[in-house]
Amino acid sequence: MNIVVIGSGYVGLVTGVCLSSIGHHVICVDNNKKKIQQLKAGQVPIYEPGLEELMRACTKKKRLKFTDSIKEACQQSTVIFLALPTPPKPNGDADLTYIENAAREIALHMNSYKLIVEKSTVPAETGNRIHRTIVLNLPRKYKRGDRVLLDFDVASNPEFLKEGSAVDDFMNPDRIVLGVESKKAEKILREIFKPLKTKILVTNTASSEMIKHASNSFLATKISFINAVAQICDRVGADVLKVAEGMGFDQRIGRQFLDAGIGYGGSCFPKDVNAFIHLAEKNGYDFGLLKEVRRINDLQWASFVHLAEEKLWNLKEKNIGIWGLAFKPNTDDMRHAPSVDIIARLKEEGARVKAYDPKAMANAVSIFKDICLCDDPYKVAQDADALLLLTEWPEFKEVDFVQVRDAMRQAVIFDGRNMLDAAKLKKLGFEYFGIGRGRL
Numbered sequence: 001m002n003i004v005v006i007g008s009g010y011v012g013l014v015t016g017v018c019l020s021s022i023g024h025h026v027i028c029v030d031n032n033k034k035k036i037q038q039l040k041a042g043q044v045p046i047y048e049p050g051l052e053e054l055m056r057a058c059t060k061k062k063r064l065k066f067t068d069s070i071k072e073a074c075q076q077s078t079v080i081f082l083a084l085p086t087p088p089k090p091n092g093d094a095d096l097t098y099i100e101n102a103a104r105e106i107a108l109h110m111n112s113y114k115l116i117v118e119k120s121t122v123p124a125e126t127g128n129r130i131h132r133t134i135v136l137n138l139p140r141k142y143k144r145g146d147r148v149l150l151d152f153d154v155a156s157n158p159e160f161l162k163e164g165s166a167v168d169d170f171m172n173p174d175r176i177v178l179g180v181e182s183k184k185a186e187k188i189l190r191e192i193f194k195p196l197k198t199k200i201l202v203t204n205t206a207s208s209e210m211i212k213h214a215s216n217s218f219l220a221t222k223i224s225f226i227n228a229v230a231q232i233c234d235r236v237g238a239d240v241l242k243v244a245e246g247m248g249f250d251q252r253i254g255r256q257f258l259d260a261g262i263g264y265g266g267s268c269f270p271k272d273v274n275a276f277i278h279l280a281e282k283n284g285y286d287f288g289l290l291k292e293v294r295r296i297n298d299l300q301w302a303s304f305v306h307l308a309e310e311k312l313w314n315l316k317e318k319n320i321g322i323w324g325l326a327f328k329p330n331t332d333d334m335r336h337a338p339s340v341d342i343i344a345r346l347k348e349e350g351a352r353v354k355a356y357d358p359k360a361m362a363n364a365v366s367i368f369k370d371i372c373l374c375d376d377p378y379k380v381a382q383d384a385d386a387l388l389l390l391t392e393w394p395e396f397k398e399v400d401f402v403q404v405r406d407a408m409r410q411a412v413i414f415d416g417r418n419m420l421d422a423a424k425l426k427k428l429g430f431e432y433f434g435i436g437r438g439r440l
């Protein structure tokens with residue numbers, strides 16, 4: 001199958017590379033010329049485990065190409081995946097300008113049947129809008145009166161990959177959702193995903209768009225639920241780790257996404273929860289539950305800083321070490337990472353901040369102007385009055401805590417992800433504070 005993927009970011013590049021690796025001919029498009037140059041040189045501009053090796057293998061087999069021209073790519077292909085940004089507008093609604101612009105450009109260069117597939121996360125009804133944009137912008141030669149003479153379809157195939165395990169998630173998905181309006185579109189999409197052995201759910205475009213928004217919002221709800229439970233655990237002397245374990249054994253609940261911490265971040269959950277609230281509002285429904293999910297999430301990082309302030313007495317002129325900046329482990333992505341808000345608040349309070357992240361340092365340089373970025377966790381600990389663990393990178397479990405303790409001015413650790421062994425740290429003489437750990 002000849003496939004184009006427009007947008008070569010976290011989703012687009014993984015989609016393009018993986019589709020190529022299962023046998024398709026893929027052209028990845030991006031309007032960032034520098035990114036395209038890097039990709040042509042075999043370099044992956046993001047950190048995603050396994051992606052670079054797979055990309056090189058596909059390029060070698062001549063099944064993967066890169067270009068900055070939508071026109072050139074679309075004219076050579078039948079199926080066009082849109083993996084473009086859908087960022088939030090100031091009012092929380094999804095900004096669909098990138099999608100509209102791409103749809104217009106595709107229309108202008110259509111030369112045969114095309115199947116346009118939404119991979120981006122978009123509100124329900126976006127498929128209809130793409131369809132209308134294409135009809136409005138098709139060259140005159142393809143129209144007679146209000147009749148369209150060139151056949152095309154718009155479909156939805158939401159992406160459920162997780163940054164940090166994106167290649168594996170794409171290749172071994174829990175399910176594939178196909179939102180289609182014609183048998184032809186369904187047949188093509190089934191053919192594309194045939195090599196991936198998993199459940200395929202076929203529905204209409206609006207239901208498929210809703211599945212993605214509802215799934216992300218439900219996961220965010222689970223996180224906020226356990227974070228609210230953690231707040232009460234702290235007050236009544238319960239341990240949220242045990243509470244989550246006990247809840248998780250119930251198969252109706254499940255243990256996943258019951259990790260209390262400093263809240264969800266990243267480019268998806270905050271944006272998608274907002275967009276879903278807004279979509280509901282536009283359609284006359286007040287989704288109060290999701291507003292509460294958002295409020296609890298915003299409280300979570302703020303109460304973590306408050307805990308640090310309470311235990312450290314004053315934050316002013318304190319040396320604070322930060323372990324982990326990315327919004328989650330195994331990625332360099334810092335979009336809406338809780339670390340950004342936490343560090344800003346610490347700076348406002350007059351603390352001196354040093355930080356380290358295994359992969360996000362290049363992105364951190366462009367975000368933080370006035371903190372010291374170190375190249376290992378021990379340098380961060382040097383003379384620190386406290387360490388704040390913000391991202392659960394496995395390497396933080398492996399550090400030599402005796403060396404860390406001896407380097408610090410005060411051996412105090414705030415574990416924003418409940419990942420460290422509290423008993424071991426206490427034995428070594430640390431003061432340890434987790435999230436919702438009660439009497440620990």
Ligand code: NAD
Nearest residue numbers: 007008009010011030031032083084085086120121159163
């Ligand atoms: P991203 O910002 O990493 O990538 C988007 C890419 O599109 C960028 O490389 C950008 O340069 C390119 N682009 C912008 N305008 C363009 C244009 N006119 N022509 C060609 N390229 C253009 O975004 P992402 O994280 O890959 O997310 C893309 C979509 O997928 C969003 O809707 C997001 O919500 C959704 N999504 C993301 C994830 C995730 O984990 N990141 C998971 C599932 C779904």
